[in-house]
Each structure stands twice: as structure tokens, then as C-alpha cells.
Amino acid sequence: MGFKSIGREPQGFITLFNYAGAQCDERIVTNLDELRLPADETVSWVDVGGVHKVDVLEAFGRQFNLHPLLLEDIANTDQRPKLDDYETYFFLVVKMLSATERGDILVEQVSFVLGRNYVLSFQENGADVFHSVRDRLRGGKGRLRQNGSDYLLYALVDAVVDQYFSVLESLGEKIETLQERVTADPKPDTLRDIHALKRQLLFVRRAVWPLREATNSLCRSECPLLHEPTKVFFRDVYDHIVQIMDTIETLREMVSASLDIYLSSVSYRLNAVMRVLTVITTIFMPLSFIASIYGMNFEHMPELKWEWGYPLILGLMGLVAAGMLIGFRQRKWL
8 A cells, every 4th residue: 555645745744733723833843852842722733644663653652751552553553443541641543544546445544642732643654634624724714723632633533534435435436336237237347346345345344343432432531631512523423433334334235235136147147048048959859859760770661762751851840840939939938
């Protein structure tokens, strides 16, 4: 899974936002020694693109007093979505999904650390979906600048969850196109695409399902880092995740139905071919019987010396075949 920059700094850069009310300061941090958070009530967002440099993670661990297990979870990008409470800060892992032009689903792990007046976000590669959050901070739109770090965490998680809808919309369009192909002209390639879609939906389900539990824990947490008004917004995110799970199950049922339709179509075509072959075989059975009778090498056989014997037998065979065809059509076997 390669990195693709989407309107942000290249991989490995660290972006710092400091904001409070009408004031917002944004800068790129090239040296961790320059990373100093304000001592007042200013909220800080440190966005890290790329988590593969151990020295950078260790520096963050020393500066923010992060637990070694937390740093290990950030570096290990195979984590499932989860929420850990370290008393003085929260640690949240989510999976960020995106769809490529070819229809492939890419996943990137994003780790959040929520402190009293700061949020740290660690992205696996930096191909993020936080453009809207940055624009709101830069332009002062909405209530983002007027709230604390917990609301900033909500805005970031909500941006990730909103991306799930785009991915599911892309998968839904592919499933609709696939269903048209299944009903019109099912081929072996169609079966391969059905199984590929089933794998993608299972992949998305595994990325989304654990996040429901994590957001539910945020809604019910009694930690002072989360203010009661912000919990309402996290409940809205939880409702969105439930809706996404319902959509995933619906799409999985559509794919399963497409597989059933494909198998039924293939079976129907096979039955149609077998029916035609059976009719042909049935017609030629009495003709073969008649031909085998008159193909025996006996000297004294009826009509063997008769001048019209050969045309008579051919006519008889034609009448038998025509009669059988008429009978098949009356019974709607043809």
C-alpha cells in the first residue's frame, strides 16, 4: 500500500496547530526540540505523518510522558480499533479507509492521544482525510475553535467515519454494476469479481466493527477529559457507525444474492444445453435403432430386394423424427 499525498505535507512531516477562539497558529515542525505546547488554555493539535521512525516516537514519548506500550501500539500498524484509558490521557486507534480509482480499498491506521489541552494524531502514511478539519481551523468556521481538545478529537474521528460512507458508496456502485452483469451475461470473471467484493466487504467490516465499541466507551466515560456536551457528538458518531454497519450487512446480502443469481443463471444455461442435447439424443435413438436393424447382414430380410425399400425406410425415419419433435413442442420441452 503506497503513500499518496492528498493535499498535505509529504510523509514524515509534523504539523502543529495552536488555536484558541479567534487565534490560530499553524506551522510545520522540522525539529522536535521546537515542539513546545502553550501553557495556557490554548488547544494544540500535533499531526504526525508517518510512524515508522522509532526515534520520533520515542521523542514524543519523552515529551508527553507516553506509556511504552502505547508507543508500541502506534508503531504496530496491525492494531484493531480500540480505546485505552491511561488516566491522564486517552489512546484511540481507528482505521482510515479510502477507495482508489481502480476500486481497491486501502486502509491506514490512525492513532490519537487525547490530553487535557492537546490531541496527537499519528498517521501510518499521511494520506489523510482531515482536510475539512484543517480548513475549519484556518477559517475559524463552526465551533471548533471555541471548544476544547475533546471536541477536536470528535472532529477528527467524525472525518474518518464520514470517509466510510464514501467507501461504501463506491462499493455499492460496484455491486449494482455487478448485479447487471450477473443477470445479463454471467461469466467466470463475474464469479471472481463477486468473491473479490465479498473479501472487500469483510475487510471493511473488520475495520469498522471494533470502532463501535470504542466510541460507545467514549460516550459513557466519566473521565474529566471528556466534557458532557462533547459526549453528545460522540453519540452521533456512534449512531453513524451503527448505520454504517447496517449498510455493510445490506451490501453483503446483495453480494450473496448476486452469487445465488450467478449460480442459478449458470445452472439454467447448463440445463438448457442439456435439454437440447437430450432432445437430440432422444430423436436419434429410434432412428439409430431402425438403421441398425437394416444394417444387419442377413440374406433373407423383408424389403431387402425391394426397389422402394430404401426410400421407404428414410421416409419412416423422417416421420418418426417429425412426430417426436411435434410431441416435444406440445409438451413445451422445446
